[in-house]
Amino acid sequence: MTNAIEITDLTYRKNYKTILADVNLTIATGRVVGLLGENGAGKTTLMRLLADLAKGNHGNIAVAGATRGPQRRANLSFTEHLQGFRPGMKLREVADFYAAVYPDFAAQKYLDLITFLQLDDDLALNQLSRGMREKFIIALTLARQARVYLLDEPFAGIDSMSRKRIIGSIIRWKQPEATMLISDHYVTEIAPLLDEVVVVKDQTVVAHKSSEAIRQDFGIGVEAFYEGIYEGEIHDDEL
Amino acid sequence: MQFDDKVPIYYQIKTMFYHQIIAGELAPGAKLPAVRQVAVDLTVNVNTAQRALSEMVTEGILDAKRGRGNFVTEDVAKIAALKHRLIVQDVAALYTQLHALRLDDAAVVQAVQTYIESKGETS
Structure with a gap:
């Protein structure tokens, strides 16, 4: 089976500054993967490179087998901060735009999602709280029938009820063959959701492990594993 | 359910069901929820829920009936x-x-x- 994501020898510089260096990462189809790292570690840049929103890297990127930018974009669903939409635009109108632009946007799935997430799509973008905004991004992103979904810090700064709803919607609506990459910098609440974790540190991927293997082999939680890597308590030869 | 993040989640799910079976909350012959429903109820990954149920089938405590789901064994x-x-x-x-x-x-x-x-x- 084709892997969902294959990155080989990826290096990316912007304004003479190295953002990512020598990244190698293979993610199998159907997994839910946590992309963990401190702010500024390069998580968002990695997602933007996968989605062909950042360009000019060295090395190869394949998304569900596709290497060229436009095909990669067609294979993955990524909603970056709802930029480019008028603040007064209603959610319904944004969804209509998505339906027009993306052939894989499933209108019924979108309606099911906003109902489950308790969103009123008659509201305008500038009427949304932080949590509602994240929920709306989730609804738009998951409503597409893509091979790979990228969720960039969907739980940052939102209340616990919204977080539970979002996690519930991911479990409920992820098709078995779909792959999901979720970035975050604190992990405990989403740990039971993750098949695997990828840790980004010092501009590269330093660890990639199954969450159950972390619990089994190290006898520690995903959060402790992640912190252990950042604090230098877990060394390369132990991974 | 609150999981201990230091212990494999599939193992904790198995233990939870085993306790329910022994306590009689899940009687012999009772049908378990579908994998996805277990995942949703416990807020865990579907693959993790699947692994827990598969191991219970392998251990003979659940009977997997094709197309109908998983049932608690009637072998007391x-x-x-x-x-x-x-x-x-x-x-x-x-x-x-x-x-x-x-x-x-x-x-x-x-x-x-x-x-x-x-x-x-x-x-």
């Missing part, structure tokens, strides 16, 4: 054996912990005895 001997296994496991853990506190066998029995006799008084 298997459930009795499971109960025995869990009791031994829990007693072994207690015994190991008390031994680590340098209690000898007689003292372990005494400690358990004293606990049982006194627990009615405090509550």
